[in-house]
Amino acid sequence: MIRITVNGREIEADPQKPLIAACHSNGEHVPHYCYHPGLSAVGSCRICQVEVKQGERPARVVAACRTPVAEGMVVNTNAPAAHDSRRECLEFLLKNHPLDCPICDKAGECNLQDYAFDESQAESRTSEPRRTLEKRKDLGDVILLDQERCILCSRCVRFMDEVPQTPQLCISGRGSHSVVETWQDSPLTGNYQGNLADVCPVGALTLKDFRFQARVWNLSRVPSTCSECSRGCSISAEVLRDGEVKRMRPRPNEAVNGYWMCDVGRFSEAELNRSDRLGPAALRNTAGELVPAELDNALRVVRNLLQTHEAPLILASPYLTVEEGQAVSELAAACGAQAAFFSPPANDLADDVLHTGDPCPNRRGLEGIGLTAMNAEAWAAASAGTDCVLLVGERLLDLLGDTALDDLPISQRLVIMECRRSDHRAVDVAIGVPNRVERSGTWINVDGIEGSIRPARPAPQGIRSTGDLLRELGSTSDRTEEALSS
Amino acid sequence: MSSFETYLLVRAQLENSHTLEIARGDGAYKAFSKVLETSMEPEAVTEEVKKSGLRGRGGAGFPTGLKWSFMPNHETDTRSRYMAVNADESEPGTCKDRVLMREDPHCLIEGCLIAAYAMRLEAVYVYVRGEYRLPYDRMQAALDEARAAGLVGQNILGSGFSCEIHMHKGAGAYICGEETGLMESLEGKRGHPRPKPPFPAGFGLWGQPTTVNNVESIFNVPFILERGADWFRTLGTESSPGNFLCGISGHVEKPGVYEVPLGIPARTIVEDLAGGIWKGRALKAWFPGGSSTGVLPADTLDTPMDHDSVKGAGSMFGTGAMIILDETACVVRSALVLARFYEHESCGQCSQCREGTEWLEQIIARLLDGRGQSGDIDLLTDLCNGMTPGKTICALSDAAALPVLAALRHFRSEFEALIPAPAEVST
Numbered sequence: 001m002i003r004i005t006v007n008g009r010e011i012e013a014d015p016q017k018p019l020i021a022a023c024h025s026n027g028e029h030v031p032h033y034c035y036h037p038g039l040s041a042v043g044s045c046r047i048c049q050v051e052v053k054q055g056e057r058p059a060r061v062v063a064a065c066r067t068p069v070a071e072g073m074v075v076n077t078n079a080p081a082a083h084d085s086r087r088e089c090l091e092f093l094l095k096n097h098p099l100d101c102p103i104c105d106k107a108g109e110c111n112l113q114d115y116a117f118d119e120s121q122a123e124s125r126t127s128e129p130r131r132t133l134e135k136r137k138d139l140g141d142v143i144l145l146d147q148e149r150c151i152l153c154s155r156c157v158r159f160m161d162e163v164p165q166t167p168q169l170c171i172s173g174r175g176s177h178s179v180v181e182t183w184q185d186s187p188l189t190g191n192y193q194g195n196l197a198d199v200c201p202v203g204a205l206t207l208k209d210f211r212f213q214a215r216v217w218n219l220s221r222v223p224s225t226c227s228e229c230s231r232g233c234s235i236s237a238e239v240l241r242d243g244e245v246k247r248m249r250p251r252p253n254e255a256v257n258g259y260w261m262c263d264v265g266r267f268s269e270a271e272l273n274r275s276d277r278l279g280p281a282a283l284r285n286t287a288g289e290l291v292p293a294e295l296d297n298a299l300r301v302v303r304n305l306l307q308t309h310e311a312p313l314i315l316a317s318p319y320l321t322v323e324e325g326q327a328v329s330e331l332a333a334a335c336g337a338q339a340a341f342f343s344p345p346a347n348d349l350a351d352d353v354l355h356t357g358d359p360c361p362n363r364r365g366l367e368g369i370g371l372t373a374m375n376a377e378a379w380a381a382a383s384a385g386t387d388c389v390l391l392v393g394e395r396l397l398d399l400l401g402d403t404a405l406d407d408l409p410i411s412q413r414l415v416i417m418e419c420r421r422s423d424h425r426a427v428d429v430a431i432g433v434p435n436r437v438e439r440s441g442t443w444i445n446v447d448g449i450e451g452s453i454r455p456a457r458p459a460p461q462g463i464r465s466t467g468d469l470l471r472e473l474g475s476t477s478d479r480t481e482e483a484l485s486s
Numbered sequence: 487m488s489s490f491e492t493y494l495l496v497r498a499q500l501e502n503s504h505t506l507e508i509a510r511g512d513g514a515y516k517a518f519s520k521v522l523e524t525s526m527e528p529e530a531v532t533e534e535v536k537k538s539g540l541r542g543r544g545g546a547g548f549p550t551g552l553k554w555s556f557m558p559n560h561e562t563d564t565r566s567r568y569m570a571v572n573a574d575e576s577e578p579g580t581c582k583d584r585v586l587m588r589e590d591p592h593c594l595i596e597g598c599l600i601a602a603y604a605m606r607l608e609a610v611y612v613y614v615r616g617e618y619r620l621p622y623d624r625m626q627a628a629l630d631e632a633r634a635a636g637l638v639g640q641n642i643l644g645s646g647f648s649c650e651i652h653m654h655k656g657a658g659a660y661i662c663g664e665e666t667g668l669m670e671s672l673e674g675k676r677g678h679p680r681p682k683p684p685f686p687a688g689f690g691l692w693g694q695p696t697t698v699n700n701v702e703s704i705f706n707v708p709f710i711l712e713r714g715a716d717w718f719r720t721l722g723t724e725s726s727p728g729n730f731l732c733g734i735s736g737h738v739e740k741p742g743v744y745e746v747p748l749g750i751p752a753r754t755i756v757e758d759l760a761g762g763i764w765k766g767r768a769l770k771a772w773f774p775g776g777s778s779t780g781v782l783p784a785d786t787l788d789t790p791m792d793h794d795s796v797k798g799a800g801s802m803f804g805t806g807a808m809i810i811l812d813e814t815a816c817v818v819r820s821a822l823v824l825a826r827f828y829e830h831e832s833c834g835q836c837s838q839c840r841e842g843t844e845w846l847e848q849i850i851a852r853l854l855d856g857r858g859q860s861g862d863i864d865l866l867t868d869l870c871n872g873m874t875p876g877k878t879i880c881a882l883s884d885a886a887a888l889p890v891l892a893a894l895r896h897f898r899s900e901f902e903a904l905i906p907a908p909a910e911v912s913t
Contacts, residue, residue, distance in 0.1 A: 043681035043879060044835035061877075066681040088872030092841035125865055128848040152834060174659070175832035176844035 004073040012071040020048050020064035023077060030077050030085060031115045033093075033201045034153040035065035035164075038259035039162055045153050047089045047115065048374050049351075052077035061085050076208035079168040083119065096176075096480060097133040099124075106203030108216040112151060133179060140187030142263060143196050147179050148302040156180060156196045163260060164192040164353050180204070191355060198249060198259075207247075209267060214246045223251055225443055225451030226265035227319055227436050229349070232445035235263060237391040237437050243457035245269040245437055255449055262355050271395070271422045278421045278432040280462035290423060290430060295462065298429050302390070302472050303430070305413050308334040309388035315379065316341040316371060317393025320466070321441025321453065325366045327470035328392060334474040337390070338382065341366045343373035344399050356446050359399075365444035368406035376400075379454035380407065387412050393466065394419040394435045433466045434459035441467075491721060493701075493709050494729055495745045504624045506631040508587060509592035515637060517712035518596045521603055531604035535707060537715035539727040543582075544572055544700030545776065546725070547793040550707075557605045557686035557695050561893075567606040567695040569601055570672060571704055573614040573621070574656045574663035578777035578827060580807040582731035583701035585616070585743045587621035591628035595651060597636065597704035601710055602649040605697060609650040613668050616656040626741045635813050639802035660831035664880045665698035667833065679880035684702050685912040722748035726792035726803075734760045736810035737767065748792040756787065756810060767812040771897065775804020777824050779883030780892025781817065783854045801892065807827035818904060821890055822850045839883035842873040846890055858905035866901075867894060 004019075005365055006028050023030045033045035043066035052067065053059040053074040061081050076082065101107045110292045123347060133147035157180065161167045161233075168188050171178050182188060188196075197207045219238040226233040226248070236252035239245050248269050250261035281298035282290045285377040306312050306466060312336045316328045326339065332339035343360060350357025360373075367373065374382065379400065383389055389412060391397070397405075397418055405426040408414060416422060423432065440458040443451045459465075468483035509515075521531060536551025549597045554644060557567060571594070575583040598610045614622045620628040629651055632638045640648045654672055661667045662677035669691050690696020706728055710718050713807040719727045726748040732755050735741045739761030752774065756762065763769050770783040774791065779802040782789070789799040811820060825847040836838040845878060846869060849862055870887035877883065894901060 034490065040683075042835070044837075046836050046838060046878060049877070063681070066683075068683065085872075085877060088868075088877075089837050092837045092845070092872065095845055125861075126845065127870075128845065128852075151837065152840065154835075171834070173834070175829060175834040176840055178834035178840065308734045481723075 002069060002071045004069050004071070004075060006075045007077055010189050013333050015069055015481070017069070018065050019052070019062075019067040019069050019073075019075065021052070021314065022069050023050070023064060023075065024142050028077055030064050031111070031119065032065060033111060033151055034155060034421070036158075036199055036259070039064045039155060039158045039199070042154060042158070044090070045093075045151065047086055047093070049085040049089070051076045051082045054211055075344070078393060086115070087121065088323050089115055091125065091147045093129075093151050094124065095118065095126050096148070097151075098130065098135075100149070103432045104149065104203040105206045105213075105216075105354060105484065106200075106212055108151075109382065110203055111201040123397070131176070137181070137185075138187070139205075140193065141181060142193040142208060142251065143188060144208050144211065145180065146204050146206070147181075149202050150180055151202055152178050152180065153201060154180075155199040155201065156205055159192075159195060159199050160188075163258075164190050164351075166190050166192075169196075178394065190349065191349060192260065195250070195260050196265045210247055214240055220453050220456070222437070222456035224437065224453050224456065225361070226268070226318065227262055227266050227443075227453075228262070228265040228359065229354075230356045230360055230363050230446040230464075231257065231354050232361050232443050232449070232451040233261040233354060235261055235265070237269075237456040238464045239437070239456045245456065256445060256447075256451070257354055258356060262349075264349060264355065272435055272437050274420060276420045277460055278418055278430055279460075280426060280464070282421075282430040284428050285429075288425075290427060293433070293465070298431055299469070299472055302415050302429050302431070305388050305415065306331075306390070306473065309386070309413065310336070311386055312337040312388035312389045312390060313382050314339045314392060315374060315383075316366065317391075317394065317396040318342055318362060319395055319436060320366065320393045321362065321439070321443060322365040322369060322472070323368050324393070325362070327369055327467045327474075328370055331470045331474040336379045338386070340374035341373045342379060342381070342396060342399055343375050357472045358446065361445070361451075362443040365446055365448065368444065376404070379404070383408060383412075387417075389413070390415045390417070392417045392433075392470065394433065397422050397424075417466065431469060432460070432467065433462045434463055438463075439465055489748050490538055490729075490750075492745045493730060494705065494731060495588070495589070495743075497593065498585065502531070503589050504591055504601060505629060505698050506592060506628065506635060509590065509628075513712075514592040514708075515596050515599075516592075517708035518599045518603075518637075519643065519674065521600055521711060522643060522647060525805050526603075528604045528606055531711065534715050535604070535710055537702070538706075538710045538718040539715075539725070540703065540706050540710060540718065541728075541793060542700055543706075543724055543730060543805065545577070547803055550699060550703045553687075553697055553699070554601070554605055556676065556685070556686065557697060563593075563695065565597060565687060565694045567605060567612045568691045568697075569605065569607050570665070570668055570691060570696060571610060571701055572663060572665065572668055572698055573612055573618070573625075573701045574668060575615050575618070575701070576660040576663045576831075577805055577807065578824065579733065579735055579773060579809040580776045580805040581733040581735070582743050582805065582807065584621050585731065586616055586701055587618070587625050591621075591625045592626070592632065593708055594705055595628060596703060597707040598651055599638070599642070600707050601699065601704060602630045603647060603699070607649060611652050611672055611691070613656060613662070613672060613759045615663075616658045620850035622653065622655055629653060645778040645820045659833075660827075661833045661880070663883060666883065667862050667880065668698060669696065676833075678835050679882075681879045692832060705825050723790070723792045723794075725794050730791075730806045732759075732791065733807040734810065735806075735807070736772075737764050737812035737815065738762065738810050739764050746791070749790045749795070751788050752791050752808065753787045755791065755808060760810075763810065765812070767814065769810065770813045770815055771817055771820075773809035774799075774801050774806070774875055776807040777809065777827065777889065778802070778881075779804040780888050781811075781820070782892070783896045800895075802888075817893050817900050818850060818854060820846065820894045822854055824889050825850050825886065832882055832886070836878035836883060838873045839878050839886065842869055842883060843886045845869055846886065850890075853901065853904040856904075856906075860905055860908060861906060863898070863901050864893065866890060870894075
């Protein structure tokens with residue numbers, strides 16, 4: 001570590017990293033477009049200009065992303081000369097910009113918009129015709145390119161080259177005729193395309209999925225962890241006021257996912273907004289129909305089932321948190337049940353980037369508290385050998401598949417604690433639980449690193465937390481009634 | 487007419503000077519043989535070039551020997567090291583390297599070999615402008631001859647010294663004449679200049695220590711080694727020794743490439759060598775060293791042609807390629823020609839250059855088209871100041887902006903004349 005002075009404050013800087021990183025890690029923001037901490041630095045946008053003084057040499061304005069730090073360097077990010085340079089640079093960048101912020105999805109989180117607001121003059125001085133290029137260039141299933149908005153920072157090109165290492169984008173043409181495109185307009189492929197919309201500092205690369213879906217200033221962001229594989233990428237869940245999850249985006253975490261996430265994780269948000277949510281509770285009535293019921297009633301029925309059947313099977317969803325898994329263990333101990341978590345087979349999405357191919361986000365966590373992993377075969381054997389089964393946790397029915405319930409013995413009692421409704425004839429009691437953006441807890445990823453999930457929205461009316469419900473099922477009826485009456 | 491010693495183009499006067507037979511008969515490879523036979527310390531060769539004060543002829547005028555000495559110590563840094571000879575002569579107005587390669591390729595090869603010896607190079611790459619077909623072919627033929635004669639390749643002349651020289655043909659981009667763009671291009675990538683640092687001496691071709699030198703710079707080296715640094719310093723000026731090739735073009739009677747000592751008054755070149763302004767007209771303006779150097783007015787023609795003097799006159803020596811405009815020329819139109827060139831040649835990496843070169847061209851074109859607006863001159867000035875100095879990865883942005891600034895400084899009235907007077911406001 002070496003010491004430099006930034007805006008009058010002495011700070012420590014990593015000599016392996018450029019000046020801009022030292023500024024950023026000490027809370028001194030330096031505008032940047034082409035620089036991205038997760039990519040190589042090309043120093044081409046020239047917006048990150050700051051004033052640097054070294055030794056006796058006169059102060060000069062340099063691009064912070066390509067300037068190595070040196071002991072004793074004195075940096076002023078707000079020097080008039082640096083500010084002027086950035087203002088000039090912005091004027092050039094805005095010269096051909098279509099200024100279609102009102103219809104641009106990036107508006108509100110666009111670096112061009114932000115810096116123009118911070119540093120540039122309000123009036124444009126160009127009277128020349130602006131470049132007209134392709135506004136809606138289809139780059140495949142995920143991404144749409146607006147070449148007019150592009151500022152040619154080449155982050156997207158470098159992302160494809162350096163992160164998934166599947167070079168697919170290039171800048172073709174020269175000078176003011178440069179455009180980003182794919183080779184012969186072929187569609188982009190791979191599991192990491194969504195990151196392109198994140199790395200794009202302007203509104204050039206947008207997600208088809210998010211296009212015209214929400215204004216970003218209407219989204220609240222909650223730090224969370226991705227559920228789609230055992231990597232457990234750190235993410236933000238971005239939610240509209242009505243609770244609809246609009247977007248999942250990676251949250252920087254050097255130890256786990258860097259700055260990225262895969263498309264499978266990114267686009268798992270649709271599952272969170274499903275409309276077939278299960279209410280607080282449902283019981284099968286005498287007519288054989290599953291009808292809404294009081295939660296307390298349902299809990300009483302389930303408690304009774306667990307206590308009156310010998311060796312019930314409690315199968316947990318692999319999406320349960322460590323805390324919920326603990327509650328499953330305790331319940332199983334209280335009622336002499338066998339407890340396990342369902343372990344779906346590995347998928348073929350594993351790669352050398354992030355995806356592990358193991359769909360259980362909390363395998364290490366659940367195994368760590370003593371729950372055994374149960375695959376489909378083991379489940380079939382175990383469920384056939386008991387008269388009472390409790391399925392706990394979101395997406396478990398989807399993972400098992402509806403046909404898995406078809407084979408259950410007629411006499412068997414089946415309780416589901418799920419997020420979605422099921423009208424399968426085998427279900428006797430259904431209790432609604434919160435999904436992974438409605439609850440909090442801990443997952444432990446493939447490398448043993450903890451990731452938290454946190455509620456990005458409240459659970460639907462009347463839905464109580466899985467842990468509470470499990471604890472209530474494990475307590476004696478007397479105590480429950482005591483608690484209820486007090 | 488003033489007389490002075492010449493050496494660069496002396497051999498070129500001989501018939502078939504490009505062949506090994508004629509060149510060797512005229513003393514080619516003598517300096518190199520001397521270096522080999524006397525087993526000079528490589529560092530001593532560099533020292534001699536340093537002592538000569540030779541300044542690079544590619545435009546920046548950086549001392550060649552000093553540049554060589556930037557190569558890392560061979561004992562502590564054992565990486566392969568290379569030299570790239572910049573023969574991508576693409577600057578409008580500049581046409582000197584073409585003559586050297588076409589008429590005396592063996593002298594360039596000899597220079598490469600001496601440089602390779604001095605810097606312990608593994609190989610030399612000669613990057614020739616794609617349009618230079620005859621110079622390329624002559625270089626290639628000379629290289630083949632030299633290799634056959636044991637002058638290039640392994641164990642040269644039985645000395646144990648080895649050096650490969652490879653030819654490479656550019657594909658027509660001006661930016662590939664920028665040293666780091668050239669290296670990218672040589673590596674098979676797009677000619678996008680690299681940000682510095684790291685500098686080529688530490689991280690050049692394929693990440694190895696590399697020196698990039700202009701053809702004419704290397705061409706001077708055999709003469710310095712053969713005749714000595716002291717002899718070299720008898721030519722030219724104190725700070726810019728030696729002769730240079732002045733390619734003079736534009737409105738003169740005899741455009742061409744002339745060998746003259748540095749420090750010679752520009753007027754001598756124009757009037758004595760190039761036959762004066764054509765058609766008996768008067769001089770209006772001149773570019774001292776290629777299109778990237780700021781235009782100067784006629785009254786500066788007595789400026790000595792050396793780096794410091796031309797700088798003192800408010801421009802740059804550049805490649806010493808003078809472009810002459812007579813009294814009938816329109817400076818604004820010449821500015822448009824150049825703006826169009828730079829707009830076409832900007833690689834597009836840096837925001838200022840990519841957008842600025844286009845913007846300058848648009849404004850100047852609009853002025854000439856009768857659609858000038860009040861404020862255009864201020865805007866041009868501001869834009870140019872936004873493009874220079876040193877605000878971009880390479881100097882193309884500066885090269886595009888400085889001539890416009892110079893034209894505005896010296897010929898502002900010509901620009902002003904193109905802006906319509908504001909309409910009378912009737913009350």
